[in-house]
Amino acid sequence: MNIFRYFSKTPSAPAARERLQVLLAHERVSAGESDLVTKLRDEIMAVISKHMKIDQDKVSVKMERGAQVSTLAVDVEIPFDAGKKKKAA
Structure with missing residues (x-):
């Protein structure tokens, strides 16, 4: 039984390291998530743009x-005339 052990200072380096x-x-997780959401x-946008005209700011x-569980929420505002994409002549 060492009574002096109770009065000694514990090193803070391991706690700071942890x-x-x-x-x-x-x-790292936060940065990776942001990058993943941007890629998605x-x-x-590329897939939807193949089929209709939409404003990129509305996605x-x-x-x-x-x-x-992880949840991915996608909100796309589609105008009424979005399906009338001009065809190349």
Whole structure:
């Protein structure tokens, strides 16, 4: 039984290292998610544009990650005359 152990200072380097690793992992996940959503938005726009005319500013793609399930929400505003895409002559 060492009574002096209770009064000694514990090194903070391991705790700081662990906090930094958690922070970096969180940043990597956040950056990757943003990049994925951007890629998905571009690909969705390309597919829809093949079939109808839409405004790129009217497309919204959001991803929400949960513990068990991730949700991808795509909101596309389609005007009434969107199906009348001009054909090349």
